[in-house]
Amino acid sequence: PQTIYLSEYRVPAYLVDTVDLRFELFEDGARVHSTLAIRRNPESEEGAVPLELDGDSLVLESVALNGQDLAAGEFEDRGDKLIVASVPEKFELSVVTWIEPQNNTRLEGLYKSSGMFCTQCEAEGFRCITFFPDRPDVMARYKTRVEADKSAYPVLLSNGNPIESGDLDDGRHFVTWEDPFPKPCYLFALVAGDLVEKRDTFTTCSGRDIDLRMYVEPRNAEKCDHAMDSLKRSMRWDEDVYGREYDLDIFMIVAVDDFNMGAMENKGLNIFNSSCVLASKETATDAAFQRIEAIVAHEYFHNWSGNRVTCRDWFQLSLKEGFTVLRDSQFSADMGSDTVKRIEDATLMRTAQFAEDAGPMSHPIRPSSYIEISNFYTLTIYEKGAEVVRMIRTLLGPELFRKGSDLYFERHDGQAVTTDDFVKAMEDASGRDLSQFRLWYEQAGTPVLEVTDQFDQGQGVYRLTIRQSIPDTPGQADKKPQHIPFALGLLDEHGKALPLRLSVDEQDAPTERVLELTDAEHVFEFHGLTEKPVPSLLRHFSAPVRVHYPWTREQLLFLISHDPDGFNRWDAGQRLAVDIIQSLVGQPKDTPVDPRLVTAYRHLISDSALDQALVDKMLQLPSEAYLVELASDADVPAIHAARERVLKHLAIALRDDLVACYRRNAGDGDYAVTPEQVARRSLRNTALAWLLMINDEEGRELALRQFREADNMTDRMGALRALVNSEYEADRDQVLGDFYQRFQADPQVVEQWFSVQAASSVAGRLGKIHDLLAHDAFDWRNPNKVRSVVGAFAGQNLSGFHAEDGSGYEFLADQVCRLDDINPQIAARLVTPLARWRKFAPAYRGKMKAALETVRDKSGLSKDVYEVVHKSLV
Numbered sequence: 068p069q070t071i072y073l074s075e076y077r078v079p080a081y082l083v084d085t086v087d088l089r090f091e092l093f094e095d096g097a098r099v100h101s102t103l104a105i106r107r108n109p110e111s112e113e114g115a116v117p118l119e120l121d122g123d124s125l126v127l128e129s130v131a132l133n134g135q136d137l138a139a140g141e142f143e144d145r146g147d148k149l150i151v152a153s154v155p156e157k158f159e160l161s162v163v164t165w166i167e168p169q170n171n172t173r174l175e176g177l178y179k180s181s182g183m184f185c186t187q188c189e190a191e192g193f194r195c196i197t198f199f200p201d202r203p204d205v206m207a208r209y210k211t212r213v214e215a216d217k218s219a220y221p222v223l224l225s226n227g228n229p230i231e232s233g234d235l236d237d238g239r240h241f242v243t244w245e246d247p248f249p250k251p252c253y254l255f256a257l258v259a260g261d262l263v264e265k266r267d268t269f270t271t272c273s274g275r276d277i278d279l280r281m282y283v284e285p286r287n288a289e290k291c292d293h294a295m296d297s298l299k300r301s302m303r304w305d306e307d308v309y310g311r312e313y314d315l316d317i318f319m320i321v322a323v324d325d326f327n328m329g330a331m332e333n334k335g336l337n338i339f340n341s342s343c344v345l346a347s348k349e350t351a352t353d354a355a356f357q358r359i360e361a362i363v364a365h366e367y368f369h370n371w372s373g374n375r376v377t378c379r380d381w382f383q384l385s386l387k388e389g390f391t392v393l394r395d396s397q398f399s400a401d402m403g404s405d406t407v408k409r410i411e412d413a414t415l416m417r418t419a420q421f422a423e424d425a426g427p428m429s430h431p432i433r434p435s436s437y438i439e440i441s442n443f444y445t446l447t448i449y450e451k452g453a454e455v456v457r458m459i460r461t462l463l464g465p466e467l468f469r470k471g472s473d474l475y476f477e478r479h480d481g482q483a484v485t486t487d488d489f490v491k492a493m494e495d496a497s498g499r500d501l502s503q504f505r506l507w508y509e510q511a512g513t514p515v516l517e518v519t520d521q522f523d524q525g526q527g528v529y530r531l532t533i534r535q536s537i538p539d540t541p542g543q544a545d546k547k548p549q550h551i552p553f554a555l556g557l558l559d560e561h562g563k564a565l566p567l568r569l570s571v572d573e574q575d576a577p578t579e580r581v582l583e584l585t586d587a588e589h590v591f592e593f594h595g596l597t598e599k600p601v602p603s604l605l606r607h608f609s610a611p612v613r614v615h616y617p618w619t620r621e622q623l624l625f626l627i628s629h630d631p632d633g634f635n636r637w638d639a640g641q642r643l644a645v646d647i648i649q650s651l652v653g654q655p656k657d658t659p660v661d662p663r664l665v666t667a668y669r670h671l672i673s674d675s676a677l678d679q680a681l682v683d684k685m686l687q688l689p690s691e692a693y694l695v696e697l698a699s700d701a702d703v704p705a706i707h708a709a710r711e712r713v714l715k716h717l718a719i720a721l722r723d724d725l726v727a728c729y730r731r732n733a734g735d736g737d738y739a740v741t742p743e744q745v746a747r748r749s750l751r752n753t754a755l756a757w758l759l760m761i762n763d764e765e766g767r768e769l770a771l772r773q774f775r776e777a778d779n780m781t782d783r784m785g786a787l788r789a790l791v792n793s794e795y796e797a798d799r800d801q802v803l804g805d806f807y808q809r810f811q812a813d814p815q816v817v818e819q820w821f822s823v824q825a826a827s828s829v830a831g832r833l834g835k836i837h838d839l840l841a842h843d844a845f846d847w848r849n850p851n852k853v854r855s856v857v858g859a860f861a862g863q864n865l866s867g868f869h870a871e872d873g874s875g876y877e878f879l880a881d882q883v884c885r886l887d888d889i890n891p892q893i894a895a896r897l898v899t900p901l902a903r904w905r906k907f908a909p910a911y912r913g914k915m916k917a918a919l920e921t922v923r924d925k926s927g928l929s930k931d932v933y934e935v936v937h938k939s940l941v
């Protein structure tokens with residue numbers, strides 16, 4: 068496979084002004100008629116070069132230039148390219164292709180999913196529909212006519228506004244859509260199916276009425292309200308916070324069961340994975356409700372950050388994804404709790420993105436090369452990309468940041484641009500120099516800050532020394548220091564926030580500051596202090612970096628109860644728990660657990676005056692995945708055992724407090740996804756889970772009753788999960804059977820049923836995983852099912868996956884090979900846990916590598932999996 072380099076970017080030789088499409092949809096295939104108005108690009112220096120269009124898995128039926136069929140020698144069909152050697156400066160090219168959506172298991176381009184036709188064109192799916200310059204900097208106006216059998220496919224959709232419809236012979240009909248906004252082909256969409264329509268309206272800030280529509284299969288008609296409400300909230304929020312008004316007269320959302328991604332922001336016609344849009348309280352957990360709200364917002368926000376202003380090339384993917392993730396995370400914070408959202412984002416970064424950035428696929432948020440772009444829809448591009456834009460906001464302040472985003476949208480509306488254009492707009496609007504800051508886009512790896520301190524009693528000066536370093540990553544060594552906003556506060560012995568005086572005579576100094584790190588080492592002096600303060604470092608996770616400071620357990624305990632910053636209280640709790648668990652890894656079973664942890668947790672559980680949403684987060688012990696990320700030569704079963712030991716120790720010591728916490732938080736009245744209710748449900752489910760860890764009879768009865776009586780999925784799933792992870796084997800089988808009976812007709816719930824088992828270190832033994840794969844409801848062609856069994860096993864059931872005999876690794880290698888022939892994008896995702904083999908203790912490493920080698924040696928390996936496997940074996 069070929070590597071694509073950013074340095075080889077050239078402007079397109081030809082531009083396309085309009086695209087006229089006609090789709091004839093049939094059961095045995097589809098015929099696509101495409102007419103393109105093409106002209107030479109005045110900005111290209113290439114001149115009268117041959118026209119080259121991209122294609123993939125197409126059967127070419129005819130090519131015509133300005134209405135004249137081209138003869139065999141006048142064009143060349145190479146499969147992945149259609150080349151017309153000689154073309155005038157301006158012309159019309161008509162191409163007819165035949166494709167087979169019913170056999171498209173890659174789910175790229177046009178395919179069928181439970182009886183409906185739908186598309187996924189990002190990043191390079193449009194070339195599976197017709198020959199086209201499939202690159203985001205070719206933007207055109209589209210007109211699309213869809214023709215299909217009227218009774219099987221009464222609903223025919225594409226981007227923009229419907230302009231014509233009518234009946235055809237043989238029971239067929241058509242609808243023609245026109246999108247007035249020029250767009251890259253990755254935003255093209257088409258849907259045809261027997262779908263019910265849900266309607267609503269939204270009045271924009273300028274008084275325009277927008278027609279909102281959701282299209283779903285009839286059985287899902289009652290699961291649309293939450294997404295529709297989320298959409299309206301998103302539309303209002305984007306007007307209020309970013310000044311962005313919706314542009315078309317219609318906005319449509321479609322739910323499909325088979326989808327590689329979570330959702331797709333196609334212009335005016337967003338297509339969603341059913342699991343990321345459909346919800347009812349009986350079938351979706353609180354977490355799912357919140358995820359749906361965030362994803363609906365994310366896709367909607369792309370209308371400006373992605374569609375109106377798009378990417379010049381795929382190396383710029385973070386331009387739209389990083390910015391849009393920041394926007395959706397600000398939105399979620401505004402809809403719920405700022406601190407809780409920040410804790411969730413930081414957890415994802417520190418657990419999964421830091422791991423990615425320390426692994427073989429580490430790449431900057433603007434990569435400089437790739438083999439398969441689908442492999443770069445990563446936590447780095449998305450989450451770290453969002454953190455980088457957030458840091459710009461921190462450095463500029465909210466007003467100048469808004470000025471910068473206004474300038475960016477105004478300056479680049481209708482264009483395909485680069486991350487550098489984004490940074491430039493921020494610089495021009497604010498007058499700030501972000502040249503060093505740009506290194507965040509070029510250098511991969513997680514910066515490490517080594518912080519030390521010293522107190523000079525005589526002068527009353529507290530000195531903080533911060534040293535910055537960035538580890539080597541594949542292809543990058545000896546990195547330059549980056550520009551890092553570092554938020555901090557200092558507390559006195561009573562927990563009072565101290566003024567941060569950077570000079571002796573500074574008046575009215577603030578109690579929190581954002582220091583700007585630009586050099587490899589800085590020394591900051593804080594004046595006017597009478598005692599050594601306790602530092603509260605990197606507040607709100609002000610930069611995506613690791614902070615090392617020689618915390619004592621006393622300091623952490625102090626911060627847990629005193630830090631005025633909620634995020635850092637949580638962070639101190641995590642650091643303390645990590646320290647305690649790490650000290651037990653590989654130690655004899657009777658090594659004592661630091662009793663101060665119990666005291667801190669007892670205080671959290673029993674003080675109902677504390678913010679319960681924060682308490683809920685603080686009670687969660689650091690995950691196994693996080694502990695693994697922090698370890699070198701990780702011994703997963705040993706980490707698992709140490710963590711369980713702490714959990715059980717806490718549960719035994721706090722047994723009565725847990726029962727009281729459960730009872731105090733029982734019953735919420737009418738179900739609503741409010742921060743308060745979500746926290747209550749989560750707290751009582753945590754209490755249940757802990758009680759069942761220690762085989763508590765009362766806990767067992769509470770769980771069984773909650774399972775039976777639940778009127779919502781959060782409670783039912785909370786009880787189910789607690790029982791599945793317990794040693795009450797008969798109860799476990801009983802509730803799993805009941806649950807399946809009740810929900811077997813609902814694929815989204817069956818996915819949850821699969822993953823609660825596959826992710827469980829107790830229930831998810833390898834034999835069980837094989838049973839789940841053999842289950843009637845399992846389907847290799849459905850990405851959600853694959854993720855809910857194979858993905859959950861390898862990604863969440865870490866002690867099962869890292870079984871000492873290597874059976875988990877061999878299992879995963881087999882499934883990756885099998886899936887590679889069906890859906891390479893998903894196969895390449897699944898192989899990730901093996902790709903990190905260097906991270907683990909020698910006894911595991913070799914077996915992981917061997918499993919990877921069997922994948923490498925598979926014949927006909929896709930370039931998706933090839934890239935991940937080869938990069939991780941070098």
Ligand code: DPP
Binds near residue numbers: 365
């Ligand atoms: N659908 C994916 C997202 O919204 C890719 N654009 O992030």
Ligand code: ZN
Binds near residue numbers: 365369387388391
């Ligand atoms: Zn996105």
